[in-house]
Structures are given as C-alpha cells and as structure tokens.
Amino acid sequence: MKVIYTDNNATTKVAGEVIEEMMPYFAELYGNPSSMHTFGDEVGKRVKQARQQVADLINADPEEIVFTSCGTESDNAAINAAIKAFPKKKHLITSAVEHPAIKNLYSYLEKTQGYTVTFVPVDKKGRLNTAVLYESMSENTAIISLMWANNETGVIFPIEEVAQRANERGILFHTDAVQATGKIDIDVKKTGVDMLSLSGHKIHGPKGIGVLYVKKGFKFTPYLIGGHQEGGRRGGTENTAFIIGLGTACELAKQNLEIMNTRVRELRDYLQSQLLEKISCTSVNGVQDNRLPNTLSIGFDAVEGESILLLLDRDGICASSGSACTSGSLDPSHVLMAMEVPFKSAHGTIRFSLSHYNTKDEMDLIVKNLVPTIEKLRAMSPFWKDGKVV
Numbered sequence: 001m002k003v004i005y006t007d008n009n010a011t012t013k014v015a016g017e018v019i020e021e022m023m024p025y026f027a028e029l030y031g032n033p034s035s036m037h038t039f040g041d042e043v044g045k046r047v048k049q050a051r052q053q054v055a056d057l058i059n060a061d062p063e064e065i066v067f068t069s070c071g072t073e074s075d076n077a078a079i080n081a082a083i084k085a086f087p088k089k090k091h092l093i094t095s096a097v098e099h100p101a102i103k104n105l106y107s108y109l110e111k112t113q114g115y116t117v118t119f120v121p122v123d124k125k126g127r128l129n130t131a132v133l134y135e136s137m138s139e140n141t142a143i144i145s146l147m148w149a150n151n152e153t154g155v156i157f158p159i160e161e162v163a164q165r166a167n168e169r170g171i172l173f174h175t176d177a178v179q180a181t182g183k184i185d186i187d188v189k190k191t192g193v194d195m196l197s198l199s200g201h202k203i204h205g206p207k208g209i210g211v212l213y214v215k216k217g218f219k220f221t222p223y224l225i226g227g228h229q230e231g232g233r234r235g236g237t238e239n240t241a242f243i244i245g246l247g248t249a250c251e252l253a254k255q256n257l258e259i260m261n262t263r264v265r266e267l268r269d270y271l272q273s274q275l276l277e278k279i280s281c282t283s284v285n286g287v288q289d290n291r292l293p294n295t296l297s298i299g300f301d302a303v304e305g306e307s308i309l310l311l312l313d314r315d316g317i318c319a320s321s322g323s324a325c326t327s328g329s330l331d332p333s334h335v336l337m338a339m340e341v342p343f344k345s346a347h348g349t350i351r352f353s354l355s356h357y358n359t360k361d362e363m364d365l366i367v368k369n370l371v372p373t374i375e376k377l378r379a380m381s382p383f384w385k386d387g388k389v390v
Contacts, residue, residue, distance in 0.1 A: 097339075164192060172194045281388065
C-alpha cells in the first residue's frame with residue numbers, strides 16, 4: 001500500500017541529498033573533527049561548512065551556531081543559560097500553547113526552583129494576547145520564550161514585535177523556531193532574538209541533531225559541560241555525520257522556501273476547501289491567514305480524532321490528532337483547550353502537515369477516504385443525529 005504522509009510537523013522524510021552527504025562520514029571519513037591530524041581536520045572543515053549552511057538559513061553568523069542533539073535540548077539550554085545569567089530574576093514568560101519542551105520545563109522551574117511563570121493566553125483563533133504579555137514584563141523577568149509558530153495550528157506569533165519590546169526592557173528573548181524553520185523566512189538579525197532553537201528532523205534532516213542560535217555578546221553558560229567543542233558552549237564529541245546532514249538540509253530548505261509558500265500552500269488550501277465543502281459541521285482551528293503554509297488543523301464535530309486516524313491509517317494515510325488520547329488522557333490537546341475550541345470539535349480535530357513531496361493526487365485521495373470515514377463514525381456517534389450535532 002502506498003503511504004500518503006501528511007504528518008510533517010511531527011517529523012519529515014530525510015532528503016536523499018542529505019543521506020548522500022552523510023554516508024561517507026560513518027565509515028570512510030570517520031575522524032574526530034577536533035583532532036589535530038589531517039584526517040580529522042578534513043572532517044572539521046566539512047563541519048565548518050555545515051555551520052555556515054545553518055547560519056545562512058537564518059541569517060546568523062556561523063560562530064553564533066551551537067549544535068545540539070535536538071530542539072528540546074536547545075530549548076532547555078537556552079532557558080538554563082538565561083536563569084544562570086540572571087540568578088536574582090525569578091519571573092519567566094511564555095505562552096499557554098508552547099511545546100512541552102518549554103511548557104513542562106517552565107512548570108518544573110515553577111514547582112521546584114521558586115520561579116513565577118506567566119503563561120500568556122491566546123484567543124479563540126490561537127493569536128497571542130500581547131497586551132497580557134507586555135503587562136507581565138517586569139524588572140524581575142529573566143527571559144521570554146515564545147514559539148515562532150504553533151506546531152498544531154500553524155499560527156504564527158509576532159516574534160519581531162515581542163523581541164523588540166523585550167530588548168527595550170533588557171529582557172532576554174528566546175524563540176522555539178522548530179516548526180517555523182524552512183517554512184517561512186527567518187532573519188535573526190532583523191528580528192533581534194537573543195536565542196533561537198531549530199531541529200534537523202523537521203526540515204528533512206536526520207533525527208538527533210538540533211541547533212541553538214546564541215546572539216553575539218550574550219554570556220552563555222553551557223547546559224552540557226565537558227570539552228572545548230562548540231566554542232565551549234556545548235561539551236561532547238561532535239555528531240559529525242548528522243551535523244553535515246543538517247547543513248545540507250538547511251541549504252535545501254532555503255532553496256525550497258518559495259515552493260513551500262506557493263505550491264505547498266496551494267495544496268494545503270485545496271485540501272482545506274475540499275474538506276469544508278464536502279463534510280458538514282467542520283471547522284478550521286486557528287487564523288487562516290497568518291499561519292504556516294503547510295499546516296491544517298481541522299475539527300470534525302461529533303467524532304473522535306483517534307478513530308479517524310485509525311481508519312485513515314488502514315488506507316495508508318498518515319496524519320495526527322489534536323487530541324492527547326494517545327498519552328492516556330481523554331482531554332483535547334492543551335493548545336485547543338487554550339483556544340477554547342468546543343469539546344465536540346476539539347476531540348475530532350486532525351492535523352494535516354504537508355511537505356514539498358506531497359501531490360494534488362494525494363490530497364484527492366485523502367478527501368476520497370475521509371468523507372466516508374466521517375460519515376461512518378458519525379453514524380455511530382451519540383453526539384450526531386439527523387445530520388447535525390446534538
């Protein structure tokens with residue numbers, strides 16, 4: 001069965017060009033890039049090139065790029081550096097819809113380290129309440145951390161505006177750009193962020209490699225303490241093959257930005273319009289204009305998202321749910337709850353996240369399979385009667 005993959009916000013296919021670049025560094029060019037000998041130095045030069053490729057994608061300087069193991073480590077390292085830089089400041093700010101890498105870390109610091117946390121709310125369209133954010137900023141605020149774009153709805157936050165406000169108040173600003181990287185244009189110099197996280201496996205690179213951008217001038221305390229690697233900002237032997245793969249993935253992502261914002265956006269919009277037209281009592285979660293070009297969060301009233309996914313999976317269609325049922329909870333995701341999405345819609349929410357590998361024929365097949373799937377599930381639902389929600 002042919003797999004139709006529309007779960008690219010969870011992870012992406014590793015591009016063939018990336019695999020090709022990585023392969024020699026497993027068994028042929030296996031030297032340690034930090035070694036003094038020529039064999040290692042040859043690898044070190046390729047790591048240097050990868051650092052430049054990453055920097056070019058976000059308009060950073062290569063020495064501002066720190067390689068990590070993943071986006072979660074990058075997020076944790078950023079927050080750790082901030083609270084070490086300002087040990088007397090005990091207030092942290094983030095949004096109510098952050099990825100667990102930030103949300104759970106903030107909650108941990110609040111419960112165990114005596115920090116006060118402001119979780120800034122969003123409105124019913126997923127837009128950040130900047131008024132609450134700005135009112136909560138104080139001399140006691142160590143750092144503001146906001147995702148550039150939400151992983152479930154694709155809603156984009158006003159990062160440049162918030163970063164400017166933070167800079168004016170002398171507050172550090174970090175953005176989790178894991179979902180935004182490679183989908184929209186990112187310019188750290190223009191935006192003025194102090195730190196930024198990205199992850200390889202979201203942009204057709206390998207899993208197990210990430211980046212933390214650290215702006216020049218910030219006194220960064222390493223999260224992993226060890227050797228001199230990464231300019232002393234992250235100990236541990238460099239994950240050479242994966243770093244090189246990430247560099248290639250970043251170069252490809254920069255080349256594909258236009259495709260992402262034209263053809264992929266058109267595919268997403270086509271899928272959305274077809275589903276809204278052919279399936280009643282269906283709604284899109286989040287603003288439809290200011291969101292990632294590949295992301296569609298759509299709720300089908302009176303059915304459960306997990307049931308939809310199971311039936312789609314039988315047809316070889318990979319998507320994800322807006323519900324946290326797979327984690328043992330009957331509650332919808334914290335993102336949809338923060339947006340106050342009605343319960344009967346939130347439980348039936350599916351996220352389709354596309355890539356440039358998807359086609360219009362695949363969108364047609366999704367619609368063809370999803371229409372009877374929703375009809376079947378609604379026929380069994382206690383919340384559906386006579387063609388409407390009860």
